[in-house]
Amino acid sequence: MSLVVTAPRRWKKPPLIKSAWLRWILTIGAVVYLTLVFQTTPVNWTRVWEGLPRGAAFVSAFFPPDFVSRWDEIAEGIAESLWMTVVSTVVGIALSIPVGIGAAKNIAPAPVYYFCRAVLAVSRSFQEIILAIFFVKLFGFGPFAGFVTLSFATIGFYGKLLAEDIEDMDAGQAEAVRASGASWLQWINYGVQPQVMPRMIGLGLYRFDINFRESAVIGIVGGGGIGATLNTAFDRYEFDSAAAIIIVIIAIVMLCEYGSGYLRRWVQ
Amino acid sequence: MLRIKGLTKRYRTGDLALKGIDIDVPDGQVMALIGPSGAGKSTVIRCINRLVEPTSGSITLNDTDIVKLGSADLRRMRRRMGMIFQEYALVERLSVMENVLTGRLGYVGFWQSWLRRFPQSDIDEAFRLLERVGLDHMADKRADELSGGQRQRVGICRALIQNPELLLVDEPTASLDPKTSRQIMRLIRELCSERHLSAIINIHDVMLAQMFAERIVGLRLGEIVYDGPPDKLTPAVLTSIYGEEDWSATIRKVDEEAPDEEADNVVPFEVPRPDRDRLAGLT
Amino acid sequence: MTTIPARGRTWRRRDRRTELLVWAAWLFAVALFVGCFQLISDKTIWAFVWDAPTQAGDLAVRMVPPDWLYIRTLGRPIWDTINIATIGTLIAILLAIPVAYCAARNTTPSVSIVRPIALFIIVSSRSINALIWALMLVTIIGPGVFSGIIAIALRSIGFCAKLLYEAIEEIDEGQVEAVRATGASGAQVTGYGIVPQVLPAFAGISVFRWDINIRESTVLGLVGAGGIGLELNAAITQLYWTQVSLILLVIIGTVIVSEWVSAKIRHAII
Structure with a gap:
């Protein structure tokens, strides 16, 4: 070391992406x-x-909203949305359990795995509305088409998360149950279910929320529920009725959210 | 130089954490504050730079009463006090250099700091300090890639680049292994004498306090129960600070241990994974 | 206690009371389900439902093969759809930052006034589907891509702001305290103590929402807010089923690609 360079050392923040x-x-x-x-x-x-x-007229329609003049239609639409939500969440989750198990790489054989994954991909790619258009074509106008739509969409959402959860589970625990000589169903019941159950209950309640929110729009394409009423209100420029519907939707969604939060704490 | 008079702190929960503390720290003194957890050590330190607002009393640094300062003056005052934290408190996702330069934030404007355009003199000083603690080759590493001992050294650099008159050190060794703890304490001690700094060091390890401090203050339940040199720390004194226990093994005339080689425990680099539920908006 | 069974201790998963409660809950759930289904079925013309498989088969036949040449006219709608999602997400995250900052307990300027307002913005934005936003905007500012962009943006603010403010609330306060202790100003404390900690979450949230928005923007056209939904609507009303099937294929392709891109980016950030 004969010479010490004492030029000031520059410093610049290293860039986020290294290659220039x-x-x-x-x-x-x-x-x-x-x-x-x-x-x-x-x-x-x-x-x-x-x-x-x-727009200003619309905003001012919220003060005060008109619940009265179209109350019958609003009440009926909301009730219809709620039934659809209940039934489709239950049916959707029931159907998504076999699909989800089939789509878990670690427990399903390859052909089943690919088939179930394909079902999930189709269900997840299409927005509920697109599905609703087709189901309305097939089943006619009304809540049945909406119910089928939401059930199918639930399969995509719930099945995928279930499959991921099963893939992430602790293999050791499941293996221990299998080692005890359990049959396949017993193995699922004792080895897999306890591990994924708590999270899945929470997700089920969350899906209930989503289904309600979606049920508020599939009526626009004829799938039953409050959406149809809302669409009519907009078409007729009845902003105060539309405001009332939106407020009801927000209130129910908040109720669902708080209720499901409470339920989740209670269940877990 | 630093004079604390009648310092009390009552938390909003109603707990009286400090019951009228009086401490004078002259220039260049390294003082250790010992006591059981909950004695109020951390509160004392945080009251000095007002990360915790004192309830009453006065704290004067070179004749300025810190307690009465407005927010702009308080920031100017904080520049003069460097703080070193228990869990290092480095900004994990910033690089080592950025963490050190954080110490200059009180001196530069917002945009200058946002765009990372610090004056060259600050950069030079940062490199000098990093070199002093043996980390200049790591300047562009992210803080969460460092081991515990390395992180604490970066924390020390961050405090020193403020060019402080006083160091506030809060449990610097609590998350370190015994050997690294000694290295860090020795480093703090050396730096204090190099720069003629005073320091208040909270520490729960009595032996380390005896080894590296010139003066020891014992705190119990928010009151000072001992204030004196390290070698006067008798079993009776320790009992009055910590309660009844056999202290014979703790108090030992410890010779400086042989200089040891660099062998930091390497903390495994953990990749923080965002929660899947959270990302899906499921909470 | 008169009889103490010497052996054969029975084991139950739950005690009697809980068991009864669980049974009651199940009974209630089943009754609710059946009741709801009954209400739906009353409104259903079952003849249509039984006819559905035939209809579906018929439709499937009419949809094959897809009208491949039609792809030439789909370029522009796809471009619009992607733009609606991208620009909408961009606007949403820019607006979500201040909302999240105001909603997070540890950064909000005032807990009693500003925070409830921010939370209200988040809730109302989240509750209302993008399609409803689009419906409103089309009547207010007219049909077209612009309405779609704004609809997506309005819908996404709540989502992004909610996740972001939760991320802000979860930061390590120690790091913030350390920056504050150096004498940094409020803005500097935010810039050095908070921003680096929430940046990865922020990027992840944006990309994730973008991916969702691609899907959402495919339908906005149904109410006139631009994108491929317009074409889909037109093809369906004119019964051009071979075009419909092509549009569906294109949508699947777009969604799969966007999902792949978003997964890649998120992986790179984290």
Whole structure:
């Protein structure tokens, strides 16, 4: 060591993305994408401007909302949504248990696994509304189509999470049960179920919430429930009735959320 | 230099944590604060830089009463007191260098710090300090990749780059193994004498306190029950601080142990996984 | 106590009272289910339901093969759909940051006034489906992609803000305290103590929501808010089933790709 360089050591925050060219590509890509979006997305500002008073009218419709003039329809729609939610959550979860078990790589044989995964993929890819359109075509207007839609959507959600949970479970515990000479069903009952049960109950209650929220919209395409009433209210520019419906929906969703939180604590 | 007078602290729960403490710390003194857990050691330290608001009493650093300062003045005052924490309290996801530079936040503006544009003099000082504690090659490592001893050294650098007059040290060795604990204590002691700093060190390990402090203050239930040199710490004194116990093994004239090699326990790098339920919005 | 069984101690999973309660709960649940199903079935024309398998078979035949050439007109709707999801998510996360900051117990400026407002924004945004937002916006600011973007944004604010404020509430206060002890200003404490801690969660939440939004934006067109839903609606009303099947395939493809991208990004961040 003959010479000590004493130039000040510079320091810069190390970049998040290490390779420089990737950093540039991402930045340029983002800029290009955003400009393209702005160029290809027509916004009719005069229309937006004209709409603002209507927006204001809508907001003011909340003070006070009109529960009275369409109360019968609202009550019926909400009741229908609730029945649909109850039935489809129960049926959906019941059906998703075999599908979920079949879609768990660690316990299902390969052909079953791929079949169940395909079912889950289809159910998860399509938004409830798209499913509802088809089921309405098949089963006719009304809550039955909505019930089938929500049940099918529940399978996708619940089955996938169940499958993941089973895949994540502690293999040792399950093995110990199998080692005791249990049959396949006993093995599922004693080795697998206790491990996944607490979380699945919570998820079931959560899915109930989601199903209610969704049941509020599938009526728009004819699937029964409060959605149809809401759609009509908007079509007729009856904002105060629409406001009432929205408030009822929010209230029920909050109720569901608190109720399910409470239930979950009680169950676990 | 630092003068604490009649310091009391009552928490909102009603617990009286400090019952009128008086301590004078002259320039350049390294003082250890010992006592059982719940005695109020941590509260004393946090009252000095007002991370905990004192209920009454006065704390003066070079004739400024810290208790009466407004928020801007308090921030200026905090710059003059470096603090070292029990669990290191490094910002885990920032790099070592950023953590050290955190000590300069009181001196630079928001945008300057947000864009990480610290003055070159700060950068130089940070490298000097990291070199002093043997970590300059790790400047761009993330703090959560370091071992416990290394993290605490980064914590020390963060406190020192503030260019403080006083070090507040809160259980610096509580999460370290015995050997690393000694290394860290020795380092703090050396740095204090190099820079002529005073320090208040909370420590539960009586032996370490005796080895590295010039003065020991014993705290019990929010009151000072001992204040004197380390070698006057008799079994009777310890009993008055901690309660009845056989102290003969604790009090020992400990010679400085042989210098040991660098052998930090490496903490396994844990990847924090976000909860699946939380991500799905299921809570 | 008169008789003490010498052996043969019975074992039960639950004591008698709990067992009765559990049975009662089950009974109630079954009755509720049956009752609800009865109500639905009253409103159902069962002839249609029994006919459904035939209908489904018929539909399936009419949907095959997909009208592959139709893909040429689908480019633009797909582009719009992706834009609705992406820009909508972008706007949502930008707006969600201040809302989350106000809603988190440890950062909110005021627990008694600001926090309840922020929580209310979160709840109402979360309760209302994107399609309902779209329905409103189409009547207010007119049909088109813009309404779709705003609808997605409004729906996602609540979701992002909720997850984000929970992440903020879970940070390690020790790190924040340490930054504060250096004499940093409030903004600096946020920038150095809080932001680095919630950044990974923030990125994860954004990508996750983007993935959901791709799915949601495929249907906004049904109420006129732009994207591939418009084409789907048109094809269905005109009974062009071969086009419908192609659209469905394209949607599945888009969703699978977006799921893959989001999983990759989340993996890279974490």
